[in-house]
Amino acid sequence: MTRPENGSRQDAPLQQLESLDELWFQAGGTLCNLSCNHCFISCHPGNDNFGFMDLETIRRYLQESQALGVKEYYFTGGEPFLNRDMLQVLEETLAIGPATVLTNGTVFTPSSIKALRAISEQSLYSLELRVSIDGYSPQTNDPIRGEGTFEKALEGVRMLVEAGFLPIITMAQTWPEEENTRVFETFVTTLKETGYQRPRIKILPTLHLGMEAERSRPYSQAERISEEMMEGYDSNQLLCSRSRTVTDRGVAVCPLLIETPGAHLGDSLEDASGPFRLDQGACYTCYVHGAICSNIGGWGVE
Amino acid sequence: MSSSSPGKIALFGGIYANHLALEAALADMATRNITGIYCLGDLGAFGPNPDKVYPLLKDHGVKTLAGNYDDSLARDLPDCQCGYTDPRDNHFARLSYQYTYRNTSEENREWLRSLPGEIRFEFAGRRVLLCHGSPRRQNEFLWSSTTPTHFLQKLCKDYAADVIAVTHTGLKWQRELPSNKLFINTGALGRPENDGSRETWYTILGEEGGRITAEFIPVSYDSEALAIEMRAEGLPEEFSETIESGWWTTCLEILPAKERLLGRY
Numbered sequence: 001m002t003r004p005e006n007g008s009r010q011d012a013p014l015q016q017l018e019s020l021d022e023l024w025f026q027a028g029g030t031l032c033n034l035s036c037n038h039c040f041i042s043c044h045p046g047n048d049n050f051g052f053m054d055l056e057t058i059r060r061y062l063q064e065s066q067a068l069g070v071k072e073y074y075f076t077g078g079e080p081f082l083n084r085d086m087l088q089v090l091e092e093t094l095a096i097g098p099a100t101v102l103t104n105g106t107v108f109t110p111s112s113i114k115a116l117r118a119i120s121e122q123s124l125y126s127l128e129l130r131v132s133i134d135g136y137s138p139q140t141n142d143p144i145r146g147e148g149t150f151e152k153a154l155e156g157v158r159m160l161v162e163a164g165f166l167p168i169i170t171m172a173q174t175w176p177e178e179e180n181t182r183v184f185e186t187f188v189t190t191l192k193e194t195g196y197q198r199p200r201i202k203i204l205p206t207l208h209l210g211m212e213a214e215r216s217r218p219y220s221q222a223e224r225i226s227e228e229m230m231e232g233y234d235s236n237q238l239l240c241s242r243s244r245t246v247t248d249r250g251v252a253v254c255p256l257l258i259e260t261p262g263a264h265l266g267d268s269l270e271d272a273s274g275p276f277r278l279d280q281g282a283c284y285t286c287y288v289h290g291a292i293c294s295n296i297g298g299w300g301v302e
Numbered sequence: 303m304s305s306s307s308p309g310k311i312a313l314f315g316g317i318y319a320n321h322l323a324l325e326a327a328l329a330d331m332a333t334r335n336i337t338g339i340y341c342l343g344d345l346g347a348f349g350p351n352p353d354k355v356y357p358l359l360k361d362h363g364v365k366t367l368a369g370n371y372d373d374s375l376a377r378d379l380p381d382c383q384c385g386y387t388d389p390r391d392n393h394f395a396r397l398s399y400q401y402t403y404r405n406t407s408e409e410n411r412e413w414l415r416s417l418p419g420e421i422r423f424e425f426a427g428r429r430v431l432l433c434h435g436s437p438r439r440q441n442e443f444l445w446s447s448t449t450p451t452h453f454l455q456k457l458c459k460d461y462a463a464d465v466i467a468v469t470h471t472g473l474k475w476q477r478e479l480p481s482n483k484l485f486i487n488t489g490a491l492g493r494p495e496n497d498g499s500r501e502t503w504y505t506i507l508g509e510e511g512g513r514i515t516a517e518f519i520p521v522s523y524d525s526e527a528l529a530i531e532m533r534a535e536g537l538p539e540e541f542s543e544t545i546e547s548g549w550w551t552t553c554l555e556i557l558p559a560k561e562r563l564l565g566r567y
């Protein structure tokens with residue numbers, strides 16, 4: 001099958017889809033109750049560039065995914081829990097495999113938490129909830145995520161922990177790398193004080209796309225992967241070697257590039273199983289940091 | 303072996319230098335009409351004096367395949383390829399790998415070089431495939447709560463097997479698959495399984511009414527003696543604590559939610 005080349009850099013390496021281990025859903029589209037100033041796909045309450053995915057569509061891809069041997073299902077946005085179908089989607093997903101939701105933690109209600117608990121308990125598979133909080137205090141988080149979001153997200157974490165979940169807290173690293181240990185340890189203390197006794201924390205690099213390109217800087221032309229760089233590199237580190245992302249309008253190569261022309265590879269998982277040319281700045285972040293999107297990967301502390 | 307009775311086969315992995323548990327398991331097997339013994343790899347890690355494991359395996363004719371740890375030692379790699387990504391987990395993995403590397407003789411490393419990556423045989427007319435992490439990746443973690451049944455069915459199809467047995471995660475589980483197929487994770491013989499009990503586990507494959515069955519057998523051994531030996535060797539206190547308490551203290555960040563919730567830390 002021939003397909004149009006994405007991007008102009010023909011010298012960038014081609015990455016094959018080695019096996020479809022992770023299937024991502026852009027379940028919340030680009031719609032979000034927050035408008036963080038580092039959001040790499042510039043989500044906000046009015047951004048319907050990508051819309052909510054409906055249950056029927058998700059079902060169709062879940063169905064197709066089984067014969068392909070998908071191992072894990074991920075749901076992201078925007079804010080997936082704004083999607084009214086989300087609980088039903090999770091219930092049906094967890095009937096066939098493990099599910100992970102990336103949420104901002106600010107839209108839980110006691111009744112949604114209770115429903116999540118029930119869905120999780122009746123499944124053989126793990127339901128992981130990943131809550132984004134970008135600082136260890138309102139002073140460090142709120143300038144990025146918005147007024148009052150630290151307290152709100154922490155309340156979300158508190159409710160999840162009370163219901164018996166062990167949420168994974170992800171922090172986008174907007175501070176210098178040398179401060180990772182201090183940030184990590186300060187946050188562990190805060191989380192323990194709120195009742196989360198064995199916090200799981202992942203520190204992730206920011207992606208210089210969308211709002212973050214404006215907040216910090218866009219990618220430079222030098223931040224690209226070349227053929228030589230791939231020699232001896234474990235391509236399993238790159239999400240696109242083992243995953244695809246379904247949106248409300250077709251399948252993209254990865255959750256980072258849904259807005260990149262050329263990163264949409266087809267309508268079905270089958271159609272989207274071809275190779276992708278790694279010519280984007282974000283590819284460079286993946287290359288350097290590896291496995292940033294999956295549940296394991298990212299930075300912890302010794 | 304007659305075709306009507308295929309006998310029974312013992313499987314285990316993750317010895318992690320726990321020679322006392324290995325000795326106890328082999329003694330237990332000797333009482334059970336076992337016709338073949340297989341080790342699924344990871345002879346060293348966590349435990350003391352890794353060289354003590356080798357004569358036990360050789361004397362009992364244990365057919366052994368290579369795990370990621372064995373592969374690292376055999377090829378003089380700088381780390382154990384356990385697949386941890388958390389820095390604290392990696393810190394402890396490094397300590398145990400460096401200790402194990404220093405205390406494994408050249409002769410034993412040579413023996414590790416001779417080990418296959420997988421073993422296949424027929425048992426009760428079914429194709430059995432033994433490997434370390436998964437048939438496709440030596441250090442792939444297959445946990446019960448993150449491994450869909452359709453994924454296991456695809457492995458059986460892609461790798462032409464009716465029964466697949468692995469280890470590497472340290473937690474035992476099994477799942478019957480449609481069309482009389484079976485997947486087994488044998489757990490670990492060398493480390494308790496994060497449930498507050500000191501027992502470790504091996505697996506017996508048998509046959510019942512045309513189906514292959516897997517039974518998990520608990521192994522009791524002198525864990526106090528092992529902990530004393532570990533401390534004498536200067537291994538991290540965290541490791542001996544796990545042997546004594548039955549709770550994992552390190553390498554926790556790779557656990558999925560359901561498995562993590564069952565442990566203490």
Ligand code: SF4
Pocket residue numbers: 032033034035036038039040041042043044077078079104132145
């Ligand atoms: S970073 Fe997450 S929470 Fe913030 S605007 Fe983007 S999607 Fe919403």
Ligand code: SF4
Pocket residue numbers: 238239240241253254255256257276278280282283284286287
């Ligand atoms: S951004 Fe990362 S996951 Fe996406 S195509 Fe580039 S390397 Fe692959």
Ligand SMILES: [Fe+2]
Pocket residue numbers: 344369370371384434441469470471
């Ligand atoms: Fe292993």
